[in-house]
Amino acid sequence: MPKKEPTVQEPPTSRGPAEGAAAPRFDLESDSDERVTSKDFAGKWLVLYFYPKDNTPGCTREAQGFTKATARLKKLGAEVVGISKDSVKSHCGFKEKIGIGFRLLSDPELKTHRAYGAWGKKVMYGKEVEGVIRSTFLVAPDGKLAKAWRSVKVDGHVDKVIAALEELEALRA
Secondary structure, three states, X not given: OOOOOOOEEOOOOOOOOOOOOEOOOOEEEEOOOOEEEHHHHXXXXXXXXXXXXXXXXXXXXXXXXXXXXXXXXXXXXXXXEEEEOOOHHHHHHHHHHHOOOOEEEEOOOOHHHHHHOOEEEEEXXXXXXXXXXXXXXXXXXXXXXXXXEEOOOOOOHHHHHHHHHHXXXXXXX
């Protein structure tokens, strides 16, 4: 029987950048041993998602969902990037194991997590803990935060991201 994903609730405090604000910049090492920066995505939509840990059930389903949607997202002009605190070596194994079709970035110092509000106190199994707050951010081609999903539930989430991107692209047309 698959392991049940814990219920996670973010406390009611507001974290991270507001929609419409400039998206925080980042410069992180990727699973291909190269630096990837926010500047690399100038003029493109960027789906930036933060996840807790490689090779765990929820994170695997989320990566598989974004991988299945990669072609559709690219058609809309968007790239997907996953970020966790796991090492590049861990990312490489995770990517190979399940066939992830986009880059994974390592943020072991949690600077980017904190800048986006994807690290902090949360309630897990009824206890307050500090950790990764599963979050997704849609960064517009102009570098502003177009949409933020905080405390994400994995199932159905990729469809919500695609729907928001389609709506925003239609408004730009």
